[in-house]
Amino acid sequence: MNKHQNIEERLWDYIDGNSNEAEMSFIKQLIQSNDEWKLKYAELLEVHQMMHIHIELDEPSMRFRQNVMEAIAVNLIAPATKSYINKKIIWGIGFFFITMILGLIIYGFSQINWETTNTNSRFKVDFNKVDWSLFFNNTYTNLFLMINVVLGLMLLDMYLSKKKVEKTQDLS
Amino acid sequence: MSISATDNEIINRILRGEKQLYAELVERYQNFVFTITLRYTKQREDAEEVAQDIFVKAYRSLADFRGDSKFSTWLYTIVTTSCITFLRKKKLETSSLDNERVFELADNQDSGMRANQVEQKSKFAMVNEAIKMLSPDDATIITLFYKGEQSLEEISHVLKLESNTVKVRLHRARQRLKEKMELSFVQEVKDLMD
Numbered sequence: 534m535n536k537h538q539n540i541e542e543r544l545w546d547y548i549d550g551n552s553n554e555a556e557m558s559f560i561k562q563l564i565q566s567n568d569e570w571k572l573k574y575a576e577l578l579e580v581h582q583m584m585h586i587h588i589e590l591d592e593p594s595m596r597f598r599q600n601v602m603e604a605i606a607v608n609l610i611a612p613a614t615k616s617y618i619n620k621k622i623i624w625g626i627g628f629f630f631i632t633m634i635l636g637l638i639i640y641g642f643s644q645i646n647w648e649t650t651n652t653n654s655r656f657k658v659d660f661n662k663v664d665w666s667l668f669f670n671n672t673y674t675n676l677f678l679m680i681n682v683v684l685g686l687m688l689l690d691m692y693l694s695k696k697k698v699e700k701t702q703d704l705s
Numbered sequence: 706m707s708i709s710a711t712d713n714e715i716i717n718r719i720l721r722g723e724k725q726l727y728a729e730l731v732e733r734y735q736n737f738v739f740t741i742t743l744r745y746t747k748q749r750e751d752a753e754e755v756a757q758d759i760f761v762k763a764y765r766s767l768a769d770f771r772g773d774s775k776f777s778t779w780l781y782t783i784v785t786t787s788c789i790t791f792l793r794k795k796k797l798e799t800s801s802l803d804n805e806r807v808f809e810l811a812d813n814q815d816s817g818m819r820a821n822q823v824e825q826k827s828k829f830a831m832v833n834e835a836i837k838m839l840s841p842d843d844a845t846i847i848t849l850f851y852k853g854e855q856s857l858e859e860i861s862h863v864l865k866l867e868s869n870t871v872k873v874r875l876h877r878a879r880q881r882l883k884e885k886m887e888l889s890f891v892q893e894v895k896d897l898m899d
Contacts, residue, residue, distance in 0.1 A: 545876050551857070580883050584851045587832040590736040591743050593753050598731045601760040605727060608761060610720065613768035 712776035744844040745788035759787050781863040835885035843878035
């Protein structure tokens with residue numbers, strides 16, 4: 534960061550009131566005694582005041598508020614998220630995945646041959662000795678996929694049922 | 706309709722069933738929401754559509770407003786998220802002041818100014834024209850700070866950024882705005898000299 538940028542950033546902090554007390558009084562002194570700081574401060578303060586006073590907010594059309602009220606007339610306030618999200622389920626899912634990951638790591642480490650004879654390697658560990666086939670074989674993969682498909686179908690069913698109920702309520 | 710109740714009081718009454726009071730919240734924030742959407746979309750029609758969607762979304766999620774921040778901060782979070790989603794959908798080019806497109810835009814605007822030399826450009830117009838030349842992110846951060854009555858902490862919550870990052874971005878945005886205004890001013894003087 535060059536000197537010029539540094540002065541500007543410190544002055545902006547001073548103008549915004551983000552500096553601490555020691556810095557504030559130091560900058561105040563600099564503004565009074567140093568011409569460069571004084572000029573820069575006057576310049577930035579003018580920009581700051583212009584932005585405060587002159588920035589204009591645009592206005593939407595006259596019918597805007599009415600349009601919003603018409604749009605919300607057919608909408609209902611959704612229940613608060615915390616009312617339908619069960620924290621126990623979230624914690625349960627988290628616990629399940631952490632246990633799975635930890636289990637795999639522990640199993641992997643227990644299978645490693647730490648006494649490999651390979652002298653070229655800096656690490657005297659043979660990762661090829663880990664037998665993953667116990668977990669990643671056809672039976673387990675198929676079972677895993679099947680459970681996921683069943684869960685997916687259950688979720689889809691729940692979603693469609695909810696939509697159907699909402700539609701019926703809207704119509705009535 | 707204009708009532709003196711605070712935003713939180715109005716929201717509680719809306720949640721208890723006084724739906725029509727939502728008009729008061731719309732009245733209070735419509736200009737600000739519309740300005741930010743316009744900064745991103747650049748077209749009034751699009752901005753109005755996005756702003757309307759924002760108020761509908763905010764209404765539907767009103768029960769999720771916990772009151773631990775200002776309603777405006779919560780609303781502006783929806784505004785920025787919706788604007789970014791809109792831009793992604795439309796695949797609009799978001800120009801930055803650093804790229805050449807903005808300078809082209811500035812040139813075009815300057816040509817427009819030449820056509821209206823008789824009209825003395827006020828500071829008011831200069832600031833607002835310069836803001837339009839900024840990137841949506843820069844324009845939004847300046848608008849949130851100066852017109853949205855949001856502190857750096859609140860802006861960092863709205864934009865999902867670190868407070869320090871917001872501070873740096875605000876400094877840079879102001880610097881760019883200042884440069885834009887100076888450029889515009891120099892051009893104006895040049896026009897008058899010709």
